[in-house]
Amino acid sequence: MYNRKTSNYQQEINKKKLKDNGFFTLSDDFLKKEKDLIFLTINRLNIHKIITDKEMINNNKGAGNYVVDLLNSNYLSLNEKNEIKNLIFQNKKLIEEISNTLGFKCLPISINLMINHFNKESVEFEGPKQWHRDNSAAAGQVKIFFLLNQIQSQSGGHFYYLPLTAIGSHKKFVIKNDYDSQKKLWNRFRYKDHELKTYLDLNKHTQIYPSNDNDRADILVINTNDCYHKGGYIKKEGYYRLLLHIVFDPALAFTDQRGNYFLKRIFTYVKNTFREKIFLD
Numbered sequence: 001m002y003n004r005k006t007s008n009y010q011q012e013i014n015k016k017k018l019k020d021n022g023f024f025t026l027s028d029d030f031l032k033k034e035k036d037l038i039f040l041t042i043n044r045l046n047i048h049k050i051i052t053d054k055e056m057i058n059n060n061k062g063a064g065n066y067v068v069d070l071l072n073s074n075y076l077s078l079n080e081k082n083e084i085k086n087l088i089f090q091n092k093k094l095i096e097e098i099s100n101t102l103g104f105k106c107l108p109i110s111i112n113l114m115i116n117h118f119n120k121e122s123v124e125f126e127g128p129k130q131w132h133r134d135n136s137a138a139a140g141q142v143k144i145f146f147l148l149n150q151i152q153s154q155s156g157g158h159f160y161y162l163p164l165t166a167i168g169s170h171k172k173f174v175i176k177n178d179y180d181s182q183k184k185l186w187n188r189f190r191y192k193d194h195e196l197k198t199y200l201d202l203n204k205h206t207q208i209y210p211s212n213d214n215d216r217a218d219i220l221v222i223n224t225n226d227c228y229h230k231g232g233y234i235k236k237e238g239y240y241r242l243l244l245h246i247v248f249d250p251a252l253a254f255t256d257q258r259g260n261y262f263l264k265r266i267f268t269y270v271k272n273t274f275r276e277k278i279f280l281d
């Protein structure tokens with residue numbers, strides 16, 4: 001592809017981190033304007049009311065019972081949503097930084113502003129709150145996670161991930177009933193802590209975002225198609241997590257978000273087939 005050069009030492013370090021570990025972090029300065037605009041915009045919203053109103057009418061299945069995407073909701077006007085999205089789509093500094101670090105031109109292609117909230121019906125180990133990989137691109141895609149509010153160990157909502165040094169992209173976890181079509185897709189190829197513990201020492205390898213309780217979190221840039229990850233479980237009533245989520249794709253891409261979806265299916269299928277299986281049971 002374009003073979004971009006890193007333009008400074010930090011990008012060089014981050015490039016190596018992405019290759020060796022599957023992630024790196026950036027200063028929150030890269031999304032400062034966006035963060036300010038988001039707070040200016042959502043200032044008028046009563047987030048606690050949005051959450052409690054939702055509980056009243058809630059018969060959502062799956063992630064719908066603990067997540068609201070403000071950019072995909074009626075809580076913001078079309079204009080407000082577009083202002084936020086456009087500011088991100090036009091953030092040259094961030095696009096340059098990611099492109100130079102990855103080594104090829106890439107672009108933000110999907111943006112979500114997620115509220116993860118407590119729901120007594122929602123359990124910790126279900127769906128994407130269990131260890132999994134995304135399957136949305138065969139190569140080149142990274143996702144950005146930027147926490148906008150403060151969460152603490154008592155509230156939960158943290159994002160957990162494993163570096164590629166703990167489990168490389170050429171290996172995959174499986175349990176026998178993953179191949180059973182009776183098992184719900186929502187839980188297939190997704191594992192609980194105790195299942196992974198048979199293969200690796202989670203205490204030793206698990207990375208946590210944010211890594212501390214400061215009110216300013218860094219930006220996490222991670223290859224979620226190769227790094228196992230889980231998260232977003234709010235464990236205490238009255239708490240929520242506000243997270244900006246941006247997907248970056250190579251300018252020439254076959255992913256869930258863009259390009260030829262059929263080719264994406266073939267590429268990810270081939271990649272997955274060649275992965276060495278690690279049976280957890």
Ligand SMILES: [Fe+2]
Binds near residue numbers: 128
């Ligand atoms: Fe995921």
